[in-house]
Structure formats: C-alpha cells, structure tokens
Amino acid sequence: MQDKSITHGLWALTASPPPDLSSLKGDTRADVALVGGGYTGLSAALHLAEAGADVVLLEAEEIGFGGAGRNVGLVNAGLWLMPDDVVKLVGAEHGERLIEELGASPDLVYGLIERHGISCEAVRRGTLHCAHSRAGLRALEQREVQWQRRGAPVILLDREEAAGKLGTDTFHGALLDRRAGTLQPLAYANGLAHAAKDAGARMHIDSPVTSVERIGARWRLTTPGGLVEADSVIQATHAYPAGAFRDDIKNLIPFNFFQFSTPPLPESLRNTVLPERHGAWDTALILSSYRIDAAGRLVVGSVGRVDAGGYGLNRAWALRTLHNAFPQLGAVSFEHAWYGRIAMTVDHVPRLHVTGPGYTVITSYNGRGIGPGTLFGKRLAEHALGAPLETLPLPVSPKRPVLTRGLRGLFYEAGSRAYHFVQRRF
Numbered sequence: 001m002q003d004k005s006i007t008h009g010l011w012a013l014t015a016s017p018p019p020d021l022s023s024l025k026g027d028t029r030a031d032v033a034l035v036g037g038g039y040t041g042l043s044a045a046l047h048l049a050e051a052g053a054d055v056v057l058l059e060a061e062e063i064g065f066g067g068a069g070r071n072v073g074l075v076n077a078g079l080w081l082m083p084d085d086v087v088k089l090v091g092a093e094h095g096e097r098l099i100e101e102l103g104a105s106p107d108l109v110y111g112l113i114e115r116h117g118i119s120c121e122a123v124r125r126g127t128l129h130c131a132h133s134r135a136g137l138r139a140l141e142q143r144e145v146q147w148q149r150r151g152a153p154v155i156l157l158d159r160e161e162a163a164g165k166l167g168t169d170t171f172h173g174a175l176l177d178r179r180a181g182t183l184q185p186l187a188y189a190n191g192l193a194h195a196a197k198d199a200g201a202r203m204h205i206d207s208p209v210t211s212v213e214r215i216g217a218r219w220r221l222t223t224p225g226g227l228v229e230a231d232s233v234i235q236a237t238h239a240y241p242a243g244a245f246r247d248d249i250k251n252l253i254p255f256n257f258f259q260f261s262t263p264p265l266p267e268s269l270r271n272t273v274l275p276e277r278h279g280a281w282d283t284a285l286i287l288s289s290y291r292i293d294a295a296g297r298l299v300v301g302s303v304g305r306v307d308a309g310g311y312g313l314n315r316a317w318a319l320r321t322l323h324n325a326f327p328q329l330g331a332v333s334f335e336h337a338w339y340g341r342i343a344m345t346v347d348h349v350p351r352l353h354v355t356g357p358g359y360t361v362i363t364s365y366n367g368r369g370i371g372p373g374t375l376f377g378k379r380l381a382e383h384a385l386g387a388p389l390e391t392l393p394l395p396v397s398p399k400r401p402v403l404t405r406g407l408r409g410l411f412y413e414a415g416s417r418a419y420h421f422v423q424r425r426f
Ligand SMILES: Cc1cc2nc3c(=O)[nH]c(=O)nc-3n(C[C@H](O)[C@H](O)[C@H](O)COP(=O)(O)OP(=O)(O)OC[C@H]3O[C@@H](n4cnc5c(N)ncnc54)[C@H](O)[C@@H]3O)c2cc1C
Pocket: 035, 036, 037, 038, 039, 040, 041, 058, 059, 060, 061, 062, 063, 064, 065, 066, 067, 068, 069, 070, 071, 072, 073, 074, 075, 076, 207, 208, 209, 210, 236, 237, 238, 239, 240, 241, 242, 243, 244, 245, 256, 257, 258, 339, 340, 341, 342, 365, 366, 367, 368, 369, 370, 371, 373
C-alpha cells in the first residue's frame, strides 16, 4: 500500500468512512462479479443489487483506492474532447448517444447522492473552463457553439464576467457549464459503497483478483483468500490494474496529476476566490485546476507527481500560480499534497472491450471519471442483466497496447516539469 498522504491527501482526511468490509474468505458463487471498487464497480454493484441480482465486488486494496479517491472532484458533463470530435471518432450513432448520456451524467450522480443521502460535499453550481490564451478562448467558442447546438446550458463568459466568478482576471474568458459541479471524490465513492451494501451487494476489500479462468459456462476469479464463480464479469480496474490485470497498463497512457490544498481560507478572503463555488480548470495543454472544499480550502492542481523529484518544483509552481492569480490571498501555505494516475488514450476516447462471453472491460475515461464511471457502471449492469451490447453508448473495440505509451508518459512528465519550472516566472 502506498503512503496515503501522497496518494489520497486531503480526501482521505475529510471523507466520511466506507462501510465495514473484509477480504474474501472461501469460495462463493454470484450472478455477476465486479472487479474494482471505484465509481464504475460501485455504481454497477448498486444498480445490479437494486435490480435483485446476486453480485460480488472484489477490490484489491480499499474502496476508492484508484482514481476515485484521488481526483479533483469536478463532476463534468461530457468528455475532454469537443462534442463534434466525439462524433468523428466513434461515429454518429454511438457518438451522439455518448454525448447525450454523458451530458446527463451529472443528473445521475447528483440524483444518486440525493436518493441515498450521500454526504460528499456535493455542490452543483456549474464549472468554469478557463481560457489561458487567445487560442484557448477560440477553442471555448467552438465548444460553446457545439454544445448549444445540442441544447446544453453552456455559455461563454467574457474576461470581465469570468473574473467576477473566478476572483482573478488572468483568464481571457471562461465557459460556464451549468450542468456540472463539484464533490468530495472519496466521500462519493464511500457513499456509493454504503448504498450498494445496503442494497445487498457483497463487497470485499484487500482481495486482488490474481487469475481469471473460464470453467464451463462460468468465470472463476481467484483471490489469495478464496474464489468467486460468476456468469458474467465487469472489470473496472481503470488506471490502477493489478494482479491478473497488470498488463492492462500497457493499453493506456499514464498521465499523473497532483494537487496542493491550503488550510481553510480566512472568512474575510473566502469569497474573493471562486465565490459561487464553481470548480475550474484551464485550456492549457499542461492544465491547471482550482476548487474550494466545504471547509474553504483552496485546492490547486496540475500535471505531474509530488513524490520523488516532483514535490519541490511543483510546490514552487503552485505557490507562484496562486500568488499571481489570487494576490488578494497574500502569503499562502499548503497543508496537503497528493497525486494520482489518469488513464489516457491516444484519441481521448474511453475503451469498452468484450474479452469473452459475458466478460466486459471498461477503461480510460481520460480524466473524466465521476460522471462516466457512474454512468458506465449503470449501463454495464443493465447489459449484465440482459440489455444488448448495441444499446451501450460506446462501440466495443479490441484491447491494443499503446506502443508509444512510455514516450508519451515521459513527454507529459518531463513536459509538465519544464512548464512548471518556467511558467509565471517572467
Ligand atoms: C489526480 C486525478 C484527477 C482527476 N480529476 C477528475 C475530475 O476532476 N473529474 C472526473 O470526473 N474525473 C477525474 N479523474 C478521473 C477519475 O478519477 C477516474 O476516471 C475514475 O476514478 C475511474 O473510476 P473507475 O471506477 O473506473 O476506476 P478507479 O477509481 O481507478 O478504480 C479502479 C479500482 O480497481 C482496483 N483494482 C485494480 N486491479 C484489481 C484487481 N486485480 N483485483 C481487484 N481490484 C483491482 C484498484 O485498486 C482500484 O481501486 C481524475 C483522476 C486523477 C487520478
């Protein structure tokens, strides 16, 4: 297990706890076995159990160990890609359905939070995608046109309007998406786990799947303490594949993202930064994110890691960035720093694989997993209950290693360090 202070940071300290779970001991049977205790696996567990299926979820470490417990907490409505690019890449039929379902995924997330009384600092006042340059502003203009054509409540704010909502005039403008919001990411995962358990899902932590075999008409998943035999399997190991799925890491491009959080801002300054509590990020290739938690801590993030050599450089960048963007805060200090791994693909489209009868794998949400994970967990649960594959909003594709992954990963890491070294110095 990694040091939680540098992997889950602030979120590990302020999340309400997960349900009491133990490792799998002995052999069991289920209709559906789920691998991975992040948003996808937990949403699948909840929806399957609510539909009356007998379901077992296996998590190698603990609930929210992967991206679910480390992310920024922006509940976005859509992918990183522009809507028209989604259509070009996955085709009109799947593309428009994917855009529509992901556009509505914040409704699903906030609906589950309300229905199950999940305590996770949920705020739904929209997000701001901020233009870091004139080119960034032009890209946001295109996004606005493409979303508005699809009827989405997305509106481009000019520099002055954006400054009022951000508390800084460093950006050229910002795209306000009223469908979106923020939450405490680990608390949301823990809340989903409570809801799934209450609905009857059996869930085990510290239970890495070490092998998968086809035995007759069933799948056998083996863990160190016992095994599960199931008619179908949903594998949702995403950017953290371990045990039997270790090699899946070769199918994605690793992209690390760190965050630093301040102590709660003094009452007198709290409303001078993101006063309406929007979540924000920018259009730069080495992007930055900004949000405020329920206690008034400012959380700033960007590409890279904060272990090994990255800590000092990235901390200095974060201090400079806050000083330049929000001089009203005066001298700032940080209480927590942590990072996690995002699963990217070359074309930024998530991947759905079917590797055998009733065995589905979903991965690579490209940094957008709260809405997509919750949605695909639900949709894959429906598929396990009999809905045809064709009803899913993503085409099935073969597993393929990304041959340039090492180089691309290095490009992001080295590129982000160089960028953070020079940015805002001059
Ligand atoms: C730093 C960071 C910032 C991000 N910011 C945002 C954001 O603001 N908004 C947003 O929407 N998304 C964001 N994301 C992306 C989002 O966190 C992920 O897309 C999301 O967590 C994916 O959910 P998941 O359930 O598919 O996988 P994960 O949450 O990664 O869960 C996978 C789980 O599988 C388990 N596992 C792996 N192998 C095995 C095995 N052999 N046996 C059993 N279990 C196994 C792992 O331990 C892990 O817990 C961010 C990600 C990171 C890392």
